[in-house]
Amino acid sequence: QLQLVESGGGLVQPGGSLRLSCAASGFTLDYYHIGWFRQAPGKEREGVSCISSIGTNIYYADSVKGRFTVSRDNAKKTVYLQMNSLKPEDTAIYYCAAMVRSRQCVFSTQYYPIWGQGTQVTVSS
Numbered sequence: 001q002l003q004l005v006e007s008g009g010g011l012v013q014p015g016g017s018l019r020l021s022c023a024a025s026g027f028t029l030d031y032y033h034i035g036w037f038r039q040a041p042g043k044e045r046e047g048v049s050c051i052s053s054i055g056t057n058i059y060y061a062d063s064v065k066g067r068f069t070v071s072r073d074n075a076k077k078t079v080y081l082q083m084n085s086l087k088p089e090d091t092a093i094y095y096c097a098a099m100v101r102s103r104q105c106v107f108s109t110q111y112y113p114i115w116g117q118g119t120q121v122t123v124s125s
Contacts, residue, residue, distance in 0.1 A: 002026045002114050004096050009119030012086055016123070020081040022096030022116060030054065033099045034072060034079040035112055038092035038121075047107025048094070049081060059105050064090075086123045093118040 008020040022034060033052050039045040049070040050059045058070055067086075072079040079096060097112035099105070 002098075004098060004114055004116035006094065006096050006116040006119040009094060009121045011122045011124065013125050014086060014088060014123055016086050017082070017084045018086065018121060020083065020094055020096075020119060020121075022079040022081075024077045024079075024098070027098070027114070029072075029077045029079075029098075030074045031101055032114075033101055033105045034070075035097045035099060035105065035107065036070060036079075036081050037095045037097060037107075037109065038090075039095070039118075040089075040092040043092075045095070045109060047109075050099075050105035050107065051079065052105055053101040057105060059107075061107070083121070086121075088123050090121060091123050092121060094121050 003025045005023045035050040036048040037045050051070045069082040095118045096116045098114040099112045
């Protein structure tokens with residue numbers, strides 16, 4: 001069974017940090033780019049970051065550049081999203097998703113056939 005499981009979400013004060021993890025099972029992670037997406041209440045799901053299958057290419061949304069860092073450990077079948085200097089507007093459910101490496105990383109959800117269940121991130125004082 002192809003599966004992604006996110007963890008690491010929670011409640012944090014503005015300016016704080018969280019590290020999200022995305023653990024893969026049932027497939028070879030090396031063959032996939034991994035995207036991080038988020039969805040706030042009443043808003044569309046948006047791309048946050050994408051890391052290519054072996055980590056050579058990394059992309060960030062403008063809203064998180066300089067604050068978020070994505071990395072991956074294919075041997076551990078896990079991708080990470082380090083989030084620093086968090087703002088209330090970062091509050092959302094965060095999802096990781098897998099995209100076949102046959103094309104370049106994109107933020108369009110239609111290219112991601114495998115999704116995790118999401119983890120809630122709340123930034124509030």
